Amino acid sequence: MTCVRCGADLPEQSSFCPSCGRPVAPDKPPEESPVNVPQAPPAPRGTGLVGRLSLIEWLLKYRAHVIQDIRERRHLGRYAVDALLAAIVCSIFYGFVVGVSVGGWQTLYDPIKLPWVLVFTLLLCLPTLYVFSAYLGSGLSLAQVSVVTFGATAMVSITLLAFAPVTWFFMFTAPGSHHFWVLLNVVIFAVAGAFGVSFLVRAMRELHTQRAELPKVRRLVRWWVVLYGVVGAQMSWLLRPYFTATEVFIRPRGGNFFVAVLQTLAEWLSGRGW
Amino acid sequence: MARTGAPAQVRALLPLGGVVGSLFHRRAELFAALRSDAAARALVLRMTAYVVLFAGAYGLVIGIYAGGWQVVYDLVKLPWVLLATLALSAASLYLLNALAGARMSWAQTIAVVLTGLLATVTVLLALLPVVAFLMFSGDRDYYFAVFINVVAFAIAGWCGARFAMEATAAAHEDERTRGRCLAVMRWWMAVYGLVGMQMAWLLRPYFRQADVFIRPLGEGGSVFEALARLVWKVLVAGWF
Numbered sequence: 001m002t003c004v005r006c007g008a009d010l011p012e013q014s015s016f017c018p019s020c021g022r023p024v025a026p027d028k029p030p031e032e033s034p035v036n037v038p039q040a041p042p043a044p045r046g047t048g049l050v051g052r053l054s055l056i057e058w059l060l061k062y063r064a065h066v067i068q069d070i071r072e073r074r075h076l077g078r079y080a081v082d083a084l085l086a087a088i089v090c091s092i093f094y095g096f097v098v099g100v101s102v103g104g105w106q107t108l109y110d111p112i113k114l115p116w117v118l119v120f121t122l123l124l125c126l127p128t129l130y131v132f133s134a135y136l137g138s139g140l141s142l143a144q145v146s147v148v149t150f151g152a153t154a155m156v157s158i159t160l161l162a163f164a165p166v167t168w169f170f171m172f173t174a175p176g177s178h179h180f181w182v183l184l185n186v187v188i189f190a191v192a193g194a195f196g197v198s199f200l201v202r203a204m205r206e207l208h209t210q211r212a213e214l215p216k217v218r219r220l221v222r223w224w225v226v227l228y229g230v231v232g233a234q235m236s237w238l239l240r241p242y243f244t245a246t247e248v249f250i251r252p253r254g255g256n257f258f259v260a261v262l263q264t265l266a267e268w269l270s271g272r273g274w
Numbered sequence: 275m276a277r278t279g280a281p282a283q284v285r286a287l288l289p290l291g292g293v294v295g296s297l298f299h300r301r302a303e304l305f306a307a308l309r310s311d312a313a314a315r316a317l318v319l320r321m322t323a324y325v326v327l328f329a330g331a332y333g334l335v336i337g338i339y340a341g342g343w344q345v346v347y348d349l350v351k352l353p354w355v356l357l358a359t360l361a362l363s364a365a366s367l368y369l370l371n372a373l374a375g376a377r378m379s380w381a382q383t384i385a386v387v388l389t390g391l392l393a394t395v396t397v398l399l400a401l402l403p404v405v406a407f408l409m410f411s412g413d414r415d416y417y418f419a420v421f422i423n424v425v426a427f428a429i430a431g432w433c434g435a436r437f438a439m440e441a442t443a444a445a446h447e448d449e450r451t452r453g454r455c456l457a458v459m460r461w462w463m464a465v466y467g468l469v470g471m472q473m474a475w476l477l478r479p480y481f482r483q484a485d486v487f488i489r490p491l492g493e494g495g496s497v498f499e500a501l502a503r504l505v506w507k508v509l510v511a512g513w514f
Contacts, residue, residue, distance in 0.1 A: 060373060
């Protein structure tokens with residue numbers, strides 16, 4: 001037996017194709033309540049800490065609803081505070097997981113440094129996004145732009161939170177493997193960053209549907225993400241170290257990220273790094 | 275499925291006497307039950323118990339082969355590797371599923387994975403007589419024992435992965451969500467595999483006697499560095 005859609009071999013008795021997911025038997029039992037109710041309106045969120053942090057669940061499952069609220073300028077203040085809170089709480093937790101594995105003072109420093117990097121980079125770049133989107137004629141208010149970017153930052157932190165158990169396990173069971181730690185975190189931060197960017201892109205797209213400015217705004221978002229990356233790289237360079245136990249909070253100021261990358265590259269190419 | 279009657283129906287879905295029958299022959303019913311949160315909750319407990327039981331039984335036989343305290347250690351280690359890996363990586367699957375547009379509860383998320391794990395250990399248990407015969411009949415060759423177990427785990431893991439894909443496909447009715455969740459499952463299995471590799475490596479040895487349950491941490495970093503060293507030693511250093 002083969003699948004009518006993708007042609008994959010089907011095991012006996014199977015009701016769905018394992019490779020493309022098409023149902024084999026057309027007569028599906030209709031009485032089951034589906035998991036994916038399309039537009040299920042979420043219950044309103046409470047005002048306590050738990051209610052505020054339930055924005056995490058909303059950003060994951062009811063993104064369309066949140067973006068619609070932003071579009072219609074509903075509860076913008078509430079969303080801004082809650083998204084920022086979610087971003088800070090989740091990144092404090094991830095920083096703690098990393099800091100605990102490094103040990104020493106870093107247990108205290110990393111939970112401060114991580115939200116610091118995320119939030120301050122955003123605050124430095126936020127005016128650029130707002131002013132340029134206004135210049136391009138997007139018509140978004142500062143509050144709307146803020147909430148969208150806070151939401152994207154929260155998305156990054158939530159992803160970090162979801163991978164925190166994996167990070168903890170690898171860092172805890174491979175003590176002292178400094179390069180492995182760095183590599184692991186680079187991969188996880190790349191994934192988290194990708195989810196943040198994807199939220200930003202989607203929100204900006206849905207805020208500008210049926211507007212002639214959409215292509216311009218899309219290009220702006222692309223450039224702005226690069227800008228955030230450049231500023232974020234320098235910000236995290238400034239606050240290093242993260243994976244080495246030190247007593248000082250940050251290293252003495254000196255150099256910058258981009259010169260350091262070029263230097264490392266040059267050393268590596270000239271063979272001195274080996 | 276009615277919320278109140280879920281546990282009773284689940285008992286009927288996966289009876290201890292007929293796990294193979296209900297897991298493989300009547301899989302459509304089992305997959306359909308994953309769509310309800312209440313049934314998924316009841317299924318999680320039951321499937322976890324079966325995974326512990328089946329993987330423990332397999333571990334017991336490996337332990338008998340190794341001898342000594344390893345009988346007890348392997349009995350614990352095998353279910354531990356499978357389930358602790360799930361515990362560590364469940365949050366990432368929950369996140370990825372939610373981003374793919376599926377509104378699955380924690381119980382449903384874990385139940386889908388457990389369906390795959392249960393299929394894995396069931397197949398593993400089916401291979402056990404052959405594996406045990408091959409291990410115990412000839413000379414006690416360590417590398418041969420490792421080799422046939424790796425083969426058995428590869429076969430069982432492959433079946434389990436396919437089964438988990440089938441369960442994922444059946445858990446979602448919306449065509450678009452289903453496609454995305456299948457892609458998510460494929461990626462997440464890589465995460466599970468990487469965490470599982472480190473977990474399994476951490477808990478070694480399995481096939482020879484050891485005085486301690488696990489080795490002290492820090493004896494060489496992660497499994498990936500160990501593999502890299504091994505590849506280096508075999509492929510590069512061997513030439514000089």
